[in-house]
Amino acid sequence: MHESVGKEEIMREEQEIENQIAIMLKGVANHTEVSEIREKLREAKKENRPFRIKLGLDPSAPDIHIGHSVVLRKIRQLQELGHIAVIIIGDYTGMIGDPTGKSKTRKQLSREDVERNANTYMEQIFKIIDRDRTEVHYNSEWLSKMNFGDVIELASKCTVARMLERDDFNNRYTNHLPLSVHEFFYPLMQAYDSVAVKADIELGGTDQTFNITMGRNIQRDYGQQPQLTLFMPLLEGIDGVEKMSKSLGNYIGISEEPAVIYEKVMKIPDNMIIKYYNLCTDVHPDEVDRIQKMLDEGANPRDVKMMLAHEITELYTGKENADQAQQRFETIFQQNKVPNDALTILIDPASPLMHGEQMIDFLVNNKQYKSKSEIRRIFNHGGAKLDEEKVTDERSIVIGEGVHILKVGKKNFYKVQLQGN
Amino acid sequence: MHESVGKEEIMREEQEIENQIAIMLKGVANHTEVSEIREKLREAKKENRPFRIKLGLDPSAPDIHIGHSVVLRKIRQLQELGHIAVIIIGDYTGMIGDPTGKSKTRKQLSREDVERNANTYMEQIFKIIDRDRTEVHYNSEWLSKMNFGDVIELASKCTVARMLERDDFNNRYTNHLPLSVHEFFYPLMQAYDSVAVKADIELGGTDQTFNITMGRNIQRDYGQQPQLTLFMPLLEGIDGVEKMSKSLGNYIGISEEPAVIYEKVMKIPDNMIIKYYNLCTDVHPDEVDRIQKMLDEGANPRDVKMMLAHEITELYTGKENADQAQQRFETIFQQNKVPNDALTILIDPASPLMHGEQMIDFLVNNKQYKSKSEIRRIFNHGGAKLDEEKVTDERSIVIGEGVHILKVGKKNFYKVQLQGN
Numbered sequence: 099m100h101e102s103v104g105k106e107e108i109m110r111e112e113q114e115i116e117n118q119i120a121i122m123l124k125g126v127a128n129h130t131e132v133s134e135i136r137e138k139l140r141e142a143k144k145e146n147r148p149f150r151i152k153l154g155l156d157p158s159a160p161d162i163h164i165g166h167s168v169v170l171r172k173i174r175q176l177q178e179l180g181h182i183a184v185i186i187i188g189d190y191t192g193m194i195g196d197p198t199g200k201s202k203t204r205k206q207l208s209r210e211d212v213e214r215n216a217n218t219y220m221e222q223i224f225k226i227i228d229r230d231r232t233e234v235h236y237n238s239e240w241l242s243k244m245n246f247g248d249v250i251e252l253a254s255k256c257t258v259a260r261m262l263e264r265d266d267f268n269n270r271y272t273n274h275l276p277l278s279v280h281e282f283f284y285p286l287m288q289a290y291d292s293v294a295v296k297a298d299i300e301l302g303g304t305d306q307t308f309n310i311t312m313g314r315n316i317q318r319d320y321g322q323q324p325q326l327t328l329f330m331p332l333l334e335g336i337d338g339v340e341k342m343s344k345s346l347g348n349y350i351g352i353s354e355e356p357a358v359i360y361e362k363v364m365k366i367p368d369n370m371i372i373k374y375y376n377l378c379t380d381v382h383p384d385e386v387d388r389i390q391k392m393l394d395e396g397a398n399p400r401d402v403k404m405m406l407a408h409e410i411t412e413l414y415t416g417k418e419n420a421d422q423a424q425q426r427f428e429t430i431f432q433q434n435k436v437p438n439d440a441l442t443i444l445i446d447p448a449s450p451l452m453h454g455e456q457m458i459d460f461l462v463n464n465k466q467y468k469s470k471s472e473i474r475r476i477f478n479h480g481g482a483k484l485d486e487e488k489v490t491d492e493r494s495i496v497i498g499e500g501v502h503i504l505k506v507g508k509k510n511f512y513k514v515q516l517q518g519n
Numbered sequence: 520m521h522e523s524v525g526k527e528e529i530m531r532e533e534q535e536i537e538n539q540i541a542i543m544l545k546g547v548a549n550h551t552e553v554s555e556i557r558e559k560l561r562e563a564k565k566e567n568r569p570f571r572i573k574l575g576l577d578p579s580a581p582d583i584h585i586g587h588s589v590v591l592r593k594i595r596q597l598q599e600l601g602h603i604a605v606i607i608i609g610d611y612t613g614m615i616g617d618p619t620g621k622s623k624t625r626k627q628l629s630r631e632d633v634e635r636n637a638n639t640y641m642e643q644i645f646k647i648i649d650r651d652r653t654e655v656h657y658n659s660e661w662l663s664k665m666n667f668g669d670v671i672e673l674a675s676k677c678t679v680a681r682m683l684e685r686d687d688f689n690n691r692y693t694n695h696l697p698l699s700v701h702e703f704f705y706p707l708m709q710a711y712d713s714v715a716v717k718a719d720i721e722l723g724g725t726d727q728t729f730n731i732t733m734g735r736n737i738q739r740d741y742g743q744q745p746q747l748t749l750f751m752p753l754l755e756g757i758d759g760v761e762k763m764s765k766s767l768g769n770y771i772g773i774s775e776e777p778a779v780i781y782e783k784v785m786k787i788p789d790n791m792i793i794k795y796y797n798l799c800t801d802v803h804p805d806e807v808d809r810i811q812k813m814l815d816e817g818a819n820p821r822d823v824k825m826m827l828a829h830e831i832t833e834l835y836t837g838k839e840n841a842d843q844a845q846q847r848f849e850t851i852f853q854q855n856k857v858p859n860d861a862l863t864i865l866i867d868p869a870s871p872l873m874h875g876e877q878m879i880d881f882l883v884n885n886k887q888y889k890s891k892s893e894i895r896r897i898f899n900h901g902g903a904k905l906d907e908e909k910v911t912d913e914r915s916i917v918i919g920e921g922v923h924i925l926k927v928g929k930k931n932f933y934k935v936q937l938q939g940n
Contacts (some may be wrong), residue, residue: 103860149817159628190667190668193668193671242666242667242668242669243666244667245663245664245665245666246611246662246663246665246669246670246708247611247614247663247703248667249667249670249833250614250701250704251701251703253699253700253701253703253704254699254700254701255699256699257684257697257698257699257700258679258688258690258692258698258700258703259695259697259698261700267679271679271680274680276680277678277679277680278674278676278677278678278679279674279675279676279678279682279703279707280671280672280673280674280675280698281679282674282679283670283671287667287698361842378833379521455566482856
């Protein structure tokens with residue numbers, strides 16, 4: 099009997115480890131060999147200790163959008179499995195910054211500035227990862243204590259040839275663009291962070307492959323077990339083409355209004371649905387497989403996308419807000435059957451013209467109606483609705499965030515949006 | 520009247536500066552533009568301060584021979600002109616050592632070891648340069664105080680491309696041989712030494728061109744006036760072909776016996792006479808010109824070489840010793856007319872055979888005499904002289920340093936020398 103219980107126990111543990119691996123690798127672009135991950139998970143299990151998941155952060159990073167969240171969500175999923183996030187604020191690394199070809203070192207921020215930046219940033223991050231299972235360090239803790247000799251020791255761990263394999267270094271060196279010796283230290287310092295916090299695993303975007311792999315090698319050189327590495331794909335923005343970024347306007351901010359998040363998700367192309375499920379939600383990989391199957395079997399992508407939009411909105415604003423956003427979307431867009439090619443009226447919030455007036459100008463300039471007086475007449479007679487509410491006086495209109503629907507008469511639909519929103 | 524005195528004064532000062540430049544550049548292979556040297560000398564004169572002449576030393580260097588002395592003699596000449604030597608013992612740089620392709624950093628010597636090495640080394644150096652006009656520093660004074668940020672700042676002053684222009688770096692990089700990032704710091708640290716001691720001028724062999732020029736550039740980056748640079752040619756050994764080095768056995772040690780120094784100088788090829796005058800003596804450039812002229816006009820090179828040998832022997836052992844060495848040379852080599860192609864008997868000091876016995880073996884093995892008993896007979900009858908003294912019993916022979924002459928009968932001459940001497 100005993101033996102059989104032991105076997106069951108082992109089976110159960112092995113299953114749990116395989117489940118952890120499945121969750122760990124969901125949507126991942128590249129990673130350490132599965133056999134090494136399995137081995138390390140078994141060892142940690144045996145020693146009854148969680149993984150230390152390293153995440154290095156540049157405190158000068160902008161507001162967080164779901165492009166950034168890809169890595170953070172993965173960490174959250176690993177935290178749910180019992181592991182610990184070790185966040186490293188790169189205050190010391192920030193002196194150099196990830197190299198961009200500038201020959202000068204950055205001006206060092208004051209301690210106060212660094213901490214203020216870091217706090218703002220952490221507030222956002224804790225919307226995704228679990229504060230209670232997170233350790234926070236500044237890398238000045240260890241880097242500022244290193245003397246010239248320690249730096250030399252660190253630099254001796256990497257060859258120039260290896261360093262010049264980094265794409266941007268190689269490009270600049272080959273094209274005779276300036277590349278200063280100190281820039282080699284960004285990857286080296288970041289790698290040393292892994293030694294300092296004894297990282298078991300480090301996550302990053304595929305654009306961090308060089309730096310994170312360096313961490314693995316440097317740990318080995320300092321006599322530590324090398325960290326596992328997980329590289330997440332870069333997420334396309336809602337246009338489905340370019341990498342998500344604030345400057346391209348194709349981003350979904352994690353602090354945006356529920357309705358805005360919901361609507362933005364609804365804009366992604368159908369071929370992005372599964373990728374967003376994998377990278378922007380915590381939905382279990384088995385469930386994602388089922389959704390893929392649904393799509394394969396002919397489910398309407400719009401319905402699936404609504405599930406996705408609800409899922410993502412709920413993650414950042416809670417279930418109730420997600421429900422409301424969904425209801426609003428259904429009311430405005432679906433029940434009215436707003437055509438996909440409806441014209442969009444962009445409202446300039448900086449213009450001296452009132453929002454209603456800008457709408458009327460747009461409709462006349464785009465030959466939708468003959469004259470402003472014609473439109474005003476329709477408005478006065480109750481023939482226009484903004485988000486299902488009658489507008490009788492255009493002066494009362496104030497457009498907020500997100501997409502709004504102007505319906506004129508029975509069948510003319512227009513989307514209305516603030517510029518840059 | 521006044522005006523005319525002022526003019527004379529200026530003329531005199533200008534002449535003195537031109538004289539300094541002539542002494543400074545005697546035998547130099549490469550140097551900063553003369554106009555810049557002149558300008559800097561004028562400024563120093565105006566501020567009534569001597570030049571600070573930097574000399575970096577690796578405390579692991581071996582016994583000093585006159586190959587090393589080339590740079591030291593130049594410094595001595597500059598000291599005679601009123602300038603100050605600033606010697607930097609590279610105790611901190613020694614951690615890396617001038618890169619040779621080793622991927623490990625050197626084990627740091629204990630403070631005691633470093634100081635003992637340095638003291639032994641300095642004792643030799645002070646046979647050449649003037650102790651009273653010398654400042655001595657260890658570069659750990661400033662380098663050990665640098666933190667990671669300071670190191671980054673230093674590294675930012677040089678591009679990777681510039682660094683890879685250094686011949687040995689370039690060769691290793693191009694040929695896929697290991698070149699570690701930390702090796703870049705040897706030139707950078709050495710360059711920073713110039714900043715730390717505010718060097719006005721740095722001297723070195725032509726093989727130090729990269730490092731010393733880096734010092735000039737880094738001083739500029741740190742807002743200092745760049746140091747002047749003087750590069751001395753590498754001195755051929757007494758074979759007149761290979762660079763002088765202990766391992767090749769073609770060296771003249773500055774602590775050798777007067778007779779040995781004298782004889783070794785006498786061995787150099789005639790075409791090396793002027794180069795040795797320029798690099799290994801403090802003879803004024805005008806005087807060297809006269810000697811050149813003497814040779815051009817048909818003077819016997821052997822006579823000139825004897826002047827040179829006396830000059831160099833006197834530098835390291837004093838006039839009396841030089842006179843004696845010269846006399847000995849004349850007695851043994853000239854009066855006896857020892858042929859240049861006389862066979863050399865090498866005595867192995869580690870052999871269990873006595874020196875005399877080894878000599879007899881050599882003479883028989885080389886078919887000079889038929890048998891050992893024949894030689895012994897000649898010895899017993901007073902027919903052999905070692906350095907002009909009769910040897911009647913070969914067991915009494917003990918060969919010391921330097922070249923000795925064995926004369927057997929009236930006309931058979933042999934040089935006798937210890938192996939490796």
